[in-house]
Amino acid sequence: MAIDEAGRPLAASGPMLSQDIFERAAALKKAGRPFVLATVIWSQRPTSAKPGAKGIVTADGALFGWVGGSCAQPAVIQEALKALADGRSRILRLDPEGQLASDRRDVVVVPMTCHSGGALEVFLEPFLPALQLLVFGESPVAQALIRLGRAMGYRVVAVRPGTVGPVEEADLTLATLDIDELVRGRQTVAVVATMGQYDEEAVERALQAGAGFVALVASRRRFDAVRSTLEASGLPPDLLSRVKAPAGLDIGAVAPEEIAVSILAEIIAHKPALQPLAGGIPELREPAEPSTAVDPVCGMTVEIAGARHTAEYQGRRYYFCCPACRRHFLANPAEYVHPGAGA
Template sequence: MRDLVDDLLAWSGEGRRFAVASVVGVSGSAPREPGAALAVAEDGTAVGSVSGGCVEGAVYELCLRSLEEDRPLLQTFGYSDDEGFAVGLTCGGIIEILVWPNTAEPAFRSYLEALAADKPVALARILPPASGDPSSLTLEASGEATGTFGDPGVDRLVTAEAAAMLDTGVTGVREVGCDGLRMFVQTYAPPPRLLVFGAIDFAAALTRAGRFLGYHVTVCDARPVFATRRRFPDAHEVVVDWPHRYLERAPVDARTAIAVLTHDPKFDIPLLERALRTEAGYVGAMGSRRTHDERSRRLREAGLTEAELSRLRSPIGLDLGARTPEEVAVSIAAELVATRRGGTCHPLASTSGPIHALTR
């Protein structure tokens, strides 16, 4: 939805009615993940995509129908479904599409404004047939909620579930209450941060890989001759400061990854002492096994516990036999993905079962 926000705010400002179709569920080799959206204005203008082309035409017609009938619609397309096959979903997957017509409600406007401001936000909608009136609820990270489903009990349940999903950045369908009420919660959070310490050639390669993976990448080094925009054109930020001092003021949460590539004790020790006590989901440090052993000894002397030290991924990266900066960047990037998604790091050919775990 983030890529549609400018168009939708413009349509809303012009008073144009429009419907939004969202992917709410997928299984198998479906082309898009939950949250992918297509919007259609009442004059037929369309923006976005829900399937990369497979069922776009059918979903477009659903949007127009939803606008005409002024009610939400829920439809499933799949390979085994004659209609799904007819419209081109031959990849073997199944997608469930929710179309929502009442996009003038305050909750949806609040959601769009939060997206435009790049703020974390969740939008919750009750799925048909239980939805009745197409109402929704928007929840911001601050806890501020806009909208109601007309029942304080349902509002509390939805708000609690949406808050948990927003905290972990999960988009999908959940059941709330004891009546099997199904809701779709679409969450948005700014890109995760990758903090790269050490302005060396390995850092330049990792910066490129991190940006490719969708991270907001910062490179930090205390040496101004090395920490330059010219050397790191792919970084979103290049900071000249002592690494531990920068980390003390940098925003860090569970989605943040920290890569320490300096392998110099005067930088590493004070930096890792702080990094391992943050909420960062990944902390890795470059160096040989001898360097790691010596670094661990110094960190213990600095007061870190074994539990805190166990969070350190050192030597950094997966064992790919990497040697060049680009190869090392791939090994670190692979470890980042595996950590974030819960991967086993085993070759897929040696495993069985679903390739994509449902909860990742």
């Protein structure tokens, strides 16, 4: 075991864990799944996570890696989900006093609930998959949207029922209208440009799948007919109200490429309102009875069940990773106990 100059045990480092974290991040990015990379950038003893410790929080609230014990993890997960929802990075500070200097107003502060004390700052960086653009139809406008959407870095899906073979320049070609799995949990916009061939079916499927923005390339008169048909089929009015028709900003576009540019400009204008996650943000629940404790000497995490090295001080039990830490603690408990700890 490594020790410091005073003979105290040091917390073990985890280079392989960091490698696993980056491998997991690369896999999530390749799969188009949103996640937050959480990195500890500052800590104050006796926290178990040290600067450089990393974790990944996925959209379902799962945490992979290590950014602190049972007191820190729920707050990190909750704030990470908020970062996924708004797409903004932030610093989370867990502090026993729940306070922060006035010159750091950009930092989110959450009280540290552990009796052992300590403080922690975690940088939360969201990684969202590229916007997904579903293009329905084979019209010249649809072709232009595929080309320009790909150039803008979007994940472009050509939706063409009955098509045989991939569409050039599209990331994916879908030969059916079964788009639900593609849309679920992903920031998605849909443009229907079928020139009347299956406008009604495409609009209905895009709305029911939950696309964040649905546009129809058609005249107002044509959209009135589409809306009447869908209303008669029982599609709720609140869903139909989300359809933008005619598609695109009114910039006098005439050529297919110009119309595509006007539609993409409108998509850009709507991006801040698009929600990358479905189902909202889970509420932060009070943590259950902790299964681990922080060694107040070296900061390592100790499993409470079956812990071999413990000590009582001022009516409270403390847990240690080894006999050396316990001896250092008993020699001068006040050095390691936070002022707020104790019964």
